[in-house]
Amino acid sequence: xxxxxxxxxxxxxxxxxxxxxxxxxxxxxxxxxxxxxxxxxxxxxxxxxxxxxxxxxxxxxxxxxxxxxxxxxxxxxxxxxxxxxxxxxxxxxxxxxxxxxxxxxxxxxxxxxxxxxxxxxxxxxxxxxxxxxxxxxxxxxxxxxxxxxxxxxxxxxxxxxxxxxxxxxxxxxxxxxxxxxxxxxxxxxxxxxxxxxxxxxxxxxxxxxxxxxxxxxxxxxxxxxxxxxxxxxxxxxxxxxxxxxxxxxxxxxxxxxxxxxxxxxxxxxxxxxxxxxxxxxxxxxxxxxxxxxxxxxxxxxxxxxxxxxxxxxxxxxxxxxxxxxxxxxxxxxxxxxxxxxxxxxxxxxxxxxxxxxxxxxxxxxxxxxxxxxxxxxxxxxxxxxxxxxxxxxxxxxxxxxxxxxxxxxxxxx
Ligand SMILES: [Zn+2]
Numbered sequence: 001x002x003x004x005x006x007x008x009x010x011x012x013x014x015x016x017x018x019x020x021x022x023x024x025x026x027x028x029x030x031x032x033x034x035x036x037x038x039x040x041x042x043x044x045x046x047x048x049x050x051x052x053x054x055x056x057x058x059x060x061x062x063x064x065x066x067x068x069x070x071x072x073x074x075x076x077x078x079x080x081x082x083x084x085x086x087x088x089x090x091x092x093x094x095x096x097x098x099x100x101x102x103x104x105x106x107x108x109x110x111x112x113x114x115x116x117x118x119x120x121x122x123x124x125x126x127x128x129x130x131x132x133x134x135x136x137x138x139x140x141x142x143x144x145x146x147x148x149x150x151x152x153x154x155x156x157x158x159x160x161x162x163x164x165x166x167x168x169x170x171x172x173x174x175x176x177x178x179x180x181x182x183x184x185x186x187x188x189x190x191x192x193x194x195x196x197x198x199x200x201x202x203x204x205x206x207x208x209x210x211x212x213x214x215x216x217x218x219x220x221x222x223x224x225x226x227x228x229x230x231x232x233x234x235x236x237x238x239x240x241x242x243x244x245x246x247x248x249x250x251x252x253x254x255x256x257x258x259x260x261x262x263x264x265x266x267x268x269x270x271x272x273x274x275x276x277x278x279x280x281x282x283x284x285x286x287x288x289x290x291x292x293x294x295x296x297x298x299x300x301x302x303x304x305x306x307x308x309x310x311x312x313x314x315x316x317x318x319x320x321x322x323x324x325x326x327x328x329x330x331x332x333x334x335x336x337x338x339x340x341x342x343x344x345x346x347x348x349x350x351x352x353x354x355x356x357x358x359x360x361x362x363x364x365x366x367x368x369x370x371x372x373x374x375x376x377x378x379x380x381x382x383x384x385x386x387x388x389x390x391x392x393x394x395x396x397x398x399x400x401x402x403x404x405x406x407x408x409x410x411x412x413x
Contacts, residue, residue, distance in 0.1 A: 001057075001058075001070075001073065001074065001077070002245065002246075002247065004053065004056060004057055004077060005077065005246060005247050005248040006247055007049075007053050008053065008077060008080070008081060008248050009026075009028055009032060009247055009248055009250065009251045010032055010035075010036065011046060011049055011050055011053065011081075011084060012026075012084065012251045012253045013026065013032055013033055013035075013036035013251070014036050014039070014040075014041045014046050014049075015046060015084060015087060015088060015091070015253070016036065017036055017037065017040045017041070018043055018046075018088075018091050019087070019091055019255075021254055021255075021356065021357075022087065022253055022254055022255060023251065023252070023253065023254070024195075024196075024252040024253070024254040025195065025196040025197075025198070025233065025251065025252040026250060026251045026252070027196070027197065027198020027199070027237075027250050028247055028250035028251060043088055043091055043092045044092070046088050047085060047088045047089070047092070050081055050084055050085045050088065051085070053081055054078060054081050054082065054085070057074060057077065057078050057081075060074060068398075069240075069244075069398060069399070072398055072399045072400055072401075072404075073246060073399055075401060075404075076257075076399035076400070076401060077248060079107060079257055079401050080248075080253065080256050080257060080258065082104070083104060083105045083106075083107075083253070083255065083256040083257055084253060084256065086101070086104035086105055087105065087253075087255045087256075097324055098319065098320040098323045098324050098358075098359050099320070099359075101323075101358060101359045102359035102362050105255045105256060105257070105259075105359065105360075106256070106257055106259060106260045106359070106360070106362060106363060106402060107257040107260065107401050107402040107403045108257075108260055108362060108366055108367075108370065108402045108403065109362075110313070110316045110320070110362040110365075110366045111313070111366075112317075112320075113313045113314070113316075113317060115339065117313075118310075118311055118313075118314050118339050121307050121310045121311055122135065122311075122339070124307055125139070125304065125307050125308070125341070128300070128303065128304055128307070129142055129304070134337075134338075135338075135341070136337045136338065136341055136342070136343060137343075139304070139308070139341050140343050142301075142304065143213055143301075145293065145294065145297065146213045146214050146215075146293060146297065146301055147211045147212065147213055147214075148212050148213070148214055148216075148217070148291045148293075149291065149292060150208070152290065152291050152292060153184070153206075153208070153212060154182075154184075155290060156214075156217050156287055156290050156291045157182060157206070157217055157220065157221065158182075159217075159286060159287065159290055160217035160218050160220070160221035160287060161182075161221040161225050161226070163218075163221070163282060163286070164218070164221040164222050164225055164226040164227070164273055165225070165226045167226070167273045167274070168226040168227045168231060168273060171227075171386070171389035171390070171393060172227060172231060172235070172389075172393050172396075174200075174231065174234060175200045175234060175237075175238055177199070177200055178200035178201070178230070178234050179200070179201055180194075180201060180202035180203065180204050180225060180230050181201075181202075181203055181204070182204045182205075182206060183203065183204070183205045183206070184205075184206050184208050185205045185206070185207055185208070186207065186208055186209050187207075187209060188205070188207045188209070189349065189352045189353045189355070189356050189357075190207060190353060191206075191207050191210075191216070191220075192204065192205065192206050192207065192220045192223065192224050193205045193207075193224070194224040194225075194228075194229035194230060194233075196229070196230070196233040196252065198237065198250070199237075200234045200237060200238075202224070202225075202229065202230040202233065204220075204224045204225065204230070206220060209349070210345065210346055210349065214283065214287060214288060214291055214293055214301070215283070215301065215302075215305055217283075217287055217291075218270065218274065218279055218282075218283065218287070219270065222266070222269050222270040222273055222274075223266040223267060223269070223270065224266070226269075226273070227265075227269040227272060227273055227392070227393075227396070228265065228266030228267075228269045229262060229266050231269075231396065232261075232262055232265055232266070232396050233252075235393070235396050235397040236249045236396075236397065237249070237250075238397075239397045239398075240397075240399065249399070254357075254360075255360070257401050257402050259360060259363050259367075260362075260363045260366070260367040260370070260402040261367070261371070261395075261400065261401075261402065262363070262367075263363035263364050263367045263368075264363065264364075264366075264367025264368050264369075264370055264371035264402075265367075265371050265392070265395060265396055267364055267365075267367065267368035267371075268368045268371040268372045268375065268392070269392070271372075272375075272385075272388060272389060272392050275385045275388075279302070280298055280299055280302040283298050283302070284298035284299070308340075308341045311339060311340045311341055312340070312364065312365035313365060314335070314336070314339035314340040315336065315340045315342075315350070315361060315365070316361055316362055316365065316366070317335070317339070318332045318335045318336045318339075318340065318350075318351075318354075319332075319354045319358075319359065319361045319362075321335070322351060322354050323354060323358055323359065329348075329351050332347075332351050332354070333347040333348050333350075333351055334347075336350055336351075367402070370402060370405040370406065371395065371405065373405065373406075373407070374395065374405040374406075375388060375391045375392050375395060376388070377407060378391040378394075378395075379391040
């Protein structure tokens with residue numbers, strides 16, 4: 001399997017020569033990257049090599065059955081390669097529907113939700129934010145007093161990161177030298193990004209193009225840092241790369257099933273780190289004062305945000321319609337404003353995210369729900385927060401496929 005894994009890494013690097021967004025992280029042998037750049041293998045040859053590699057994966061043996069992780073490794077490599085094969089077809093001009101693409105790349109399909117499904121949530125928001133203007137405008141007006149002033153951003157984020165780290169450490173054995181740096185950037189299609197560097201280090205970038213509201217501090221600190229992407233990558237490096245010598249985990253192809261696990265755990269990690277009302281309490285007592293905002297607004301804002309979160313699947317619908325060609329940018333923007341509570345400028349930024357990352361959008365909300373169901377099923381109903389942490393960390397440190405998160409017999413949608 002180690003030979004297969006090495007060929008896989010080299011193929012991912014080869015695809016990266018045709019797709020600048022494809023290789024999200026690589027900290028394996030640097031000479032492999034140099035070689036990929038020198039060779040610049042044509043797409044057709046990459047496709048043929050991927051087919052050969054999939055065929056060369058040996059069937060499971062007794063040793064795999066005795067070691068759960070070894071079995072997961074085989075399934076995972078095969079599925080990652082199939083996703084690579086699809087991405088190569090797309091780069092070569094193949095047109096897939098939104099659902100075909102997400103199934104092939106992320107091993108999952110987002111449920112289709114009619115507009116009526118969002119009606120109850122929108123009606124509740126109407127009640128919390130009364131007035132005559134369009135709901136999204138009232139939501140935006142309500143949030144004006146919840147923007148973190150630019151000169152306080154760094155200190156608010158630093159405090160949020162410290163809190164998330166403190167909450168994570170008792171449950172996760174992190175390598176002693178793990179660390180990350182935060183940079184503030186502009187003109188990006190995303191709002192935050194973790195660039196994992198290897199050696200237990202991350203570079204986290206925060207996009208300041210649009211106003212940053214107070215709830216983003218915990219979102220970002222958990223999602224990009226603890227116990228999200230930074231911890232996930234560090235645990236893969238520790239347990240799979242260093243302890244087992246599995247070189248395939250030194251590379252992270254963005255358009256692959258690994259992304260559903262990465263984004264899903266990063267989002268679900270927020271409620272693992274802050275069970276119950278611990279988040280709003282911390283925000284109210286610590287972050288609001290630090291940002292110079294009125295703590296009396298904290299619980300009302302948390303209630304509104306919980307409702308807006310429920311509209312995440314409306315964002316999937318906008319992406320599905322836009323990428324399938326049944327809505328243009330203007331229509332998708334209008335849909336996002338009406339059903340997903342995005343201001344026109346934020347909605348427009350979101351359609352640019354669709355342009356670049358396409359069906360990747362499902363990884364955030366569907367990923368979170370799949371991870372949540374899996375962890376809660378594994379830890380049992382009414383499990384303690386500590387028990388939930390254990391299952392969550394086990395998932396972070398193992399190569400599990402999105403389709404394996406579902407309960408046995410559960411339908412795909
Ligand atoms: Zn993420």
